[in-house]
Amino acid sequence: MTASRSARVDDGRRAALRLVVQPQHCIGCRACEMACAFSHGSGGQPGASRCVTLTVGKEQYVPMLCLQCEHAACVAACPVEAITLDRASGVIRVDPEICIRCMACTVACPFGNMHFDPAQQLVHKCDLCAGCGDYPRCAMFCPTKCLTVERG
Numbered sequence: 769m770t771a772s773r774s775a776r777v778d779d780g781r782r783a784a785l786r787l788v789v790q791p792q793h794c795i796g797c798r799a800c801e802m803a804c805a806f807s808h809g810s811g812g813q814p815g816a817s818r819c820v821t822l823t824v825g826k827e828q829y830v831p832m833l834c835l836q837c838e839h840a841a842c843v844a845a846c847p848v849e850a851i852t853l854d855r856a857s858g859v860i861r862v863d864p865e866i867c868i869r870c871m872a873c874t875v876a877c878p879f880g881n882m883h884f885d886p887a888q889q890l891v892h893k894c895d896l897c898a899g900c901g902d903y904p905r906c907a908m909f910c911p912t913k914c915l916t917v918e919r920g
Contacts, residue, residue: 786918787896787904789831793914796821796829800906800915807897807905816885818894819906831915833906834881834894836860842893845876859898864890 798821805814820832840860843851850866851873853859862873873891874882882893897904907915 787833787907788916788918789833790914790916791828791830793912794821794829794831795912795914796823796827797911799909799911800831803905803909804894804897807900808892816883816888816890816892818883818892820883831906832879832881834860835879836894836896841876841878842873842882845872847872854895854898859895860893861895861898862891862893867891 800819801817801821802814804817804819808815808818818833822830822832824830836859840851843853843860846867847870848866848868850863850868851860852863854861867890869884869889869891871884871891874884876882877893882891884891894904897906903917904915907913907917910916
């Protein structure tokens with residue numbers, strides 16, 4: 769089973785960057801979570817990971833990341849339009865300055881990929897490491913290539 773995760777751009781085409789997840793290759797090392805946490809931290813300290821690795825059976829793991837849905841339930845659920853498509857990156861993003869922390873998006877996401885960070889009092893989701901270069905860090909540090917990036 770392979771899942772492609774990509775964003776939509778304004779003209780309706782898929783963004784050039786696509787994160788591909790192949791859970792059959794995941795060994796549960798959680799390197800993706802650590803890479804994500806450090807990519808979203810500050811001052812050398814990790815932030816909250818936007819990637820969560822689920823254990824689904826004996827030695828079976830599935831990395832869970834935002835699917836960047838075409839018709840995203842989180843976007844529709846936000847009463848203040850704090851979740852929007854970032855035209856520059858093609859990624860659905862949460863604006864913490866607009867977000868009122870009602871957490872409607874966390875309930876609306878059918879995949880459970882919207883998270884609330886109680887330490888920072890912020891709602892967050894995978895942003896494909898927008899602002900950290902052009903390659904998601906989870907894929908960069910995945911030792912089995914369970915997470916890879918396709919351009920196209």
